[in-house]
Amino acid sequence: MNLNLRNAIIHNVSGNSQDELRDTIVDAIQNGEEKMLPGLGVLFEIIWNNASEEERQEMLQALESGLK
Incomplete structure (x- = not known):
C-alpha cells in the first residue's frame, strides 16, 4: 500500500x-466496494x-470463527 494513501x-x-x-466502517462494509478495502485495512x-495482547487474541478468535 502506498504510504500516501495510508496517510490520506x-x-x-x-x-x-x-x-x-x-x-x-459500516458504510464501507455495506457498500462492498473493493476501493474501500484499503481504508478498512488501515483502520484495522x-x-x-x-x-x-488479550485484545489481539480476541480479534483472532473472532476472525477464525467468522471464517469457518
Missing part, C-alpha cells in the same frame, strides 16, 4: 467521533497496533 486515510478520519468512525492496522 488517517487524515480523513482523524478527530472523528466513535459514531462517525462506526458509520465509516490502527486497531491492531493499539490493542493489548
Whole structure:
C-alpha cells in the first residue's frame, strides 16, 4: 500500500467521533466496494497496533470463527 494513501486515510478520519468512525466502517462494509478495502485495512492496522495482547487474541478468535 502506498504510504500516501495510508496517510490520506488517517487524515480523513482523524478527530472523528466513535459514531462517525462506526458509520465509516459500516458504510464501507455495506457498500462492498473493493476501493474501500484499503481504508478498512488501515483502520484495522490502527486497531491492531493499539490493542493489548488479550485484545489481539480476541480479534483472532473472532476472525477464525467468522471464517469457518
